[in-house]
Amino acid sequence: MAGQRRGFLDRITHRGALRRWRNAALAAPQADLAELRRQRGRARKLRRQLDELLHVADYRLALPAIGSDAIAAPHDSDWTWRPEAWRGPLPAAGGAAVESGVQLGGEVTLFHDCTISELTLRQLRNTREADLAPFGLRMDVFRFDGSYLSLAVALPSAAVAGLTKAHLVRVDCMVELESPLEIFARLNVKSGPNTEKLVREVPLNSGERHVEFDLAYSRLNEKRIDKAWLDLIFEGPQMNQVVLRDLTFSRRLRAEI
Incomplete structure (x- = not known):
């Protein structure tokens, strides 16, 4: 009850303040100069506080909410997912x-064969209006004396539950590059003793930065599927910065012909 009364009084006070400043603005052309000088000083102090509030509010309200599951996936998808590294803060x-085999969270692992690692890998907070993912990953590569560099993303059990050869698996990624390079996506699905590997190049030069695996x-054995993971493979990554603003997965059944 006290909270409701306080809220009501705050609204009354706010409306009164707006009315006073509106009236002062309308009367300013004919106001006494001494009074106008006092009002100007008060208005400037008030504006500084309002500008500070607006700056913080605009920044915070523009951020994607932590834990957001908003995913731009095909409408007929029967499963969608964003890994934790892009969804929430990591410990x-x-x-x-960074050495090969280092994990970032429980789902992302970096692999390379460099003799001396000159790699950095870090989670960052997305702040752009276009971002759906709360977080992104930034990888800086300086001298690179290895032959491969990849990020492995372990898919959850829900990704393979009910998975069939009639499914299309889609990967959407939002990538920023300091210099051009090639990125390949390799989907690995383990069924029994065998692992099916499907490879697609990520089309970085087009607006649609996604790949689909049919x-x-x-030669998938639908009855023996154990797990799945995705490898993002970076070709010629030296002296480059790669920012993965978002990474999402979805799957849907192929349309019957």
């Missing part, structure tokens, strides 16, 4: 001179 945000072209 360890990353590091420098499982009809695989």
Whole structure:
């Protein structure tokens, strides 16, 4: 009850303040100069406080909400997912001179064969209006003396529950590059002793930065599917900065012909 009364009094006070400043603005052309000078000083102090509030509010309200599951996936998808590294804050945000096999969270692992690691991998907060993911990953590569560099993303059990050869698996990624390079996506699906590997190049030069894997072209044993993971493979990554603003997965059944 006290909270409701306080809220009502705040609204009355706010309306009164707006009315006073509106009247002062209308009377300013004919106001006494001494009074106008006092009003100008008060208005400037008030404006500083309002500008500070607006700056913080605009920044915070523009951020994607932590834990957001908003995903731009095909409407007929029967499963969608965003890994935790893009969904919420990780206990360890990353590091420098990252060795092969280092995990960022429970789902993302960095692999390379560099003799001396000059790689950094770090989670960052997305702040742009266009971002759906609350977080992104930034990878800085300096000298690179290895032959491969990849990020492996372990897919959850829901990704393979009910998975069939009639499914299309789609990967959407929002990538920023300091310099051009090639990125390949390799979907790995383990069924029994065998692992099916499907590879697609991520079309970085087009507006649609997604790849689709048609499982009809695989030799998948639908009855023995154990797990799946995705490898993002970076070709020629030296002296480059790669920012993965978002990474999402979805799957849907192929339309019957």
